[in-house]
Every structure is written in C-alpha cells, then in structure tokens.
Amino acid sequence: MSMGQEKLNLLGLARQELEDFFVSIGEKPFRASQVLKWIHQFGVAGFDAMTNISKVLRMRLQELAEIRAPRILLQQHSRDGTRKWLLQVDGGNSVEMVFIPEKERGTLCVSSQVGCALDCTFCSTARQGFNRNLGAPEIIGQLWLANQALGRDPRGERIISNVVLMGMGEPLLNFDNVVAAMDLMMDDLAYGLSKRRVTISTAGVVPALKRLKPVCEASLAVSLHAPDDALRDKLVPLNRKYPIALLLDACCEYIAGESKRVVTFEYVMLKNINDSAEQARKLARLLGNVPSKVNLIPFNPFPESRYQCSSQEEIEHFASILQERGIVTITRRTRGGDIDAACGQLVGRVQDRTRRSSIAIKEAC
Ligand code: SAH
Numbered sequence: 001m002s003m004g005q006e007k008l009n010l011l012g013l014a015r016q017e018l019e020d021f022f023v024s025i026g027e028k029p030f031r032a033s034q035v036l037k038w039i040h041q042f043g044v045a046g047f048d049a050m051t052n053i054s055k056v057l058r059m060r061l062q063e064l065a066e067i068r069a070p071r072i073l074l075q076q077h078s079r080d081g082t083r084k085w086l087l088q089v090d091g092g093n094s095v096e097m098v099f100i101p102e103k104e105r106g107t108l109c110v111s112s113q114v115g116c117a118l119d120c121t122f123c124s125t126a127r128q129g130f131n132r133n134l135g136a137p138e139i140i141g142q143l144w145l146a147n148q149a150l151g152r153d154p155r156g157e158r159i160i161s162n163v164v165l166m167g168m169g170e171p172l173l174n175f176d177n178v179v180a181a182m183d184l185m186m187d188d189l190a191y192g193l194s195k196r197r198v199t200i201s202t203a204g205v206v207p208a209l210k211r212l213k214p215v216c217e218a219s220l221a222v223s224l225h226a227p228d229d230a231l232r233d234k235l236v237p238l239n240r241k242y243p244i245a246l247l248l249d250a251c252c253e254y255i256a257g258e259s260k261r262v263v264t265f266e267y268v269m270l271k272n273i274n275d276s277a278e279q280a281r282k283l284a285r286l287l288g289n290v291p292s293k294v295n296l297i298p299f300n301p302f303p304e305s306r307y308q309c310s311s312q313e314e315i316e317h318f319a320s321i322l323q324e325r326g327i328v329t330i331t332r333r334t335r336g337g338d339i340d341a342a343c344g345q346l347v348g349r350v351q352d353r354t355r356r357s358s359i360a361i362k363e364a365c
Contacts, residue, residue: 012136040190069141082336092351113169
C-alpha cells in the first residue's frame with residue numbers, strides 16, 4: 001500500500017470479510033479467526049500483541065491495516081448507575097452510547113448514524129438533523145470500547161450482556177454497516193451474543209426490514225407510537241411512506257417460521273396525544289394477529305419539546321387494557337434522565353445538518 005493511502009480498519013470487518021482480506025493478501029483464511037479473537041475477545045488495538053501470528057505477518061498488517069475505534073470525548077455517570085459516553089467519530093461529529101445496568105443484565109445502547117434523517121416529532125435526536133451513516137468500525141467500536149471500560153464480572157462474564165441499536169439514528173437506513181456490526185456481535189469468535197440479546201429498533205423502513213431476514217437473526221423492535229395511520233403520520237412522518245398495515249406485514253414476515261419469536265412494539269406515552277383508553281383498545285386490536293409484546297416508554301422531555309409525558313395512572317391504565325387483551329406489556333423505567341441518557345435524549349454533535357430527511361431516505365431505500 002502506498003504512502004498516504006488510508007489503512008483498512010479491521011475493527012469493522014465481519015468474519016467473512018476478514019477472511020476475504022487475508023486471502024486477498026495471499027494468507028490463509030484461518031488468520032481471520034485468530035485476528036477476530038484478538039480484536040474482539042481480548043480487545044487489543046495493536047498487531048504486536050497478536051503472539052500467535054508470525055512477526056513478518058504482523059509487520060505486514062501494521063503497514064496495511066489498523067484497528068481504530070472512535071475516541072472517547074466525555075463520560076458521564078448517572079445516579080442510577082447508567083453511563084453515557086460522547087464519542088468523536090470525525091473532525092466535527094460525535095455520537096452517544098449508553099450503558100444501562102440492571103439486576104439480570106447489562107445493556108449497551110448503540111448509535112448507528114450521526115443524527116437522524118427521520119423527523120419524529122417527539123425525539124431530540126431528530127432536532128439534530130442528519131449528517132452521515134456510521135461506518136461498521138464506528139458501530140462495533142462502541143461495543144469494543146464499552147467492553148474495555150466495563151470489563152467482566154467476578155465470574156469472568158462480560159458486564160455487557162445485551163446490545164440494542166436504539167441510540168442515535170435509524171439503523172435500517174444504514175443497512176450494510178449495521179448488518180456487519182450485528183454479525184460481529186453474534187459471532188462466537190467475537191462477542192458471541194445470542195440473537196435474543198441483540199435488538200435492532202426501527203421506525204419502520206419496510207423495504208429494508210424485508211431485506212433483513214435472510215442476513216440477520218437479531219431481535220426486532222419497532223417504534224409504533226400510534227394505533228392508526230392518521231396519528232402515526234404526524235408523530236413518525238416515515239409512516240406516510242410505509243403505513244401501519246405494510247409495517248405489520250413486514251414484522252410478521254420477519255419472525256415467520258420461528259414459533260417463539262415476538263416483535264417488541266415501542267410506544268412512547270404522550271399526554272392527551274396517544275394515551276387514551278380508546279387508543280389502547282385500538283392498539284390491542286391492531287396487534288391481535290401479530291406475535292408481540294409492547295414496551296411503553298414514558299416520554300422524556302428535552303428543551304423545547306412540545307409534549308408532556310402521560311401521568312403514572314394513565315400509563316398504568318393503558319398497560320392494563322393491553323394486558324387484559326393478552327398482550328404482554330412492560331413499562332420501561334426511565335434511566336439516566338439526570339445525564340440526558342434516556343430514550344430520545346441522545347444528541348451528540350452533528351455538523352452540517354443540511355442533509356435532511358428526503359435525500360438520506362431516498363439514498364438508502
Ligand atoms: N430510529 C430507531 C432507533 C431509535 S430507538 C427507532 O425509531 O426505533 C429510540 C427509541 O426511543 C425509539 O423507540 C424512539 O421512538 C424512542 N424515543 C424517541 N424520543 C423519545 C422521547 N423523547 N422519550 C421517550 N422515547 C423516545
């Protein structure tokens with residue numbers, strides 16, 4: 001490779017891509033397994049540490065390639081144990097990732113884009129506009145960094161047991177990079193997380209959801225937020241392109257053939273907007289034929305947000321109507337609110353916000 005040419009960042013290559021790389025430089029494909037383990041299981045950032053690889057090859061790798069994660073700009077700790085990191089991904093852009101500890105698991109919430117091109121009216125990331133997709137190394141690099149920061153428990157198990165693609169951005173509008181990163185999350189030679197423990201969340205990019213099934217086994221969450229198109233058109237403008245009926249069909253297709261799988265529907269609780277008893281009954285009817293569970297998310301306010309969160313009683317009443325109709329319903333506890341790490345509060349720093357919705361969505365679909 002000539003001077004000045006960019007080195008290949010091995011951090012974002014899934015097993016097959018890494019094998020292809022080794023073959024392309026005249027090496028045996030099994031080198032990929034060794035390097036995957038070094039990078040993702042042991043968390044090394046330099047080729048020198050890869051002691052089962054010959055010195056000659058290590059020097060060659062040094063010339064051709066690198067292992068480069070985003071840079072941590074800032075870390076914040078919430079009173080409830082939630083942690084948030086601000087990560088620099090290039091000169092002007094940064095994204096956020098959040099770690100949420102719970103009794104039985106530790107969940108890392110990962111970003112997939114710098115900003116977001118969708119314009120959901122209740123989401124703070126939307127205000128940031130959109131700058132660009134994150135590359136695969138920038139997505140898996142979040143898990144790589146967080147594992148380094150958090151380490152393992154006394155039994156040797158990793159503290160991070162679950163990953164959700166619920167940070168900044170719409171993962172299905174960054175398809176290839178997100179699939180490569182999820183591949184690594186679930187690869188036994190890398191992070192080895194089961195498909196139940198990796199969740200991709202989407203506002204409903206139907207064509208991309210259809211493409212996902214053959215290439216990815218991750219669990220699916222869908223940001224629904226309304227029981228009918230008229231309201232959803234307003235809250236999640238993407239609905240005008242892919243209305244609820246199409247979205248639910250695609251959800252059923254995604255889990256078809258796997259008897260125990262369900263889709264998680266996220267539903268942000270907005271006072272006097274989508275939280276009435278009538279809307280709960282409508283939602284239950286809508287989901288009647290979809291193997292599903294519902295996650296009610298108390299609305300997290302942000303500066304200049306025009307909504308209020310439903311009251312505790314309203315949320316409980318809404319949940320009880322769904323439960324009476326046989327729908328497993330969980331109310332998500334707000335975590336990390338004191339450091340703006342809760343759902344919909346991630347903002348990072350987004351440079352040049354001009355590449356808004358229509359262009360970015362057209363490019364991706
Ligand atoms: N674009 C993807 C991934 C983002 S996930 C998606 O829409 O699913 C972030 C989740 O938090 C989504 O369910 C989103 O709708 C929800 N959310 C956004 N803003 C929120 C807010 N202010 N309060 C609570 N939840 C919010």
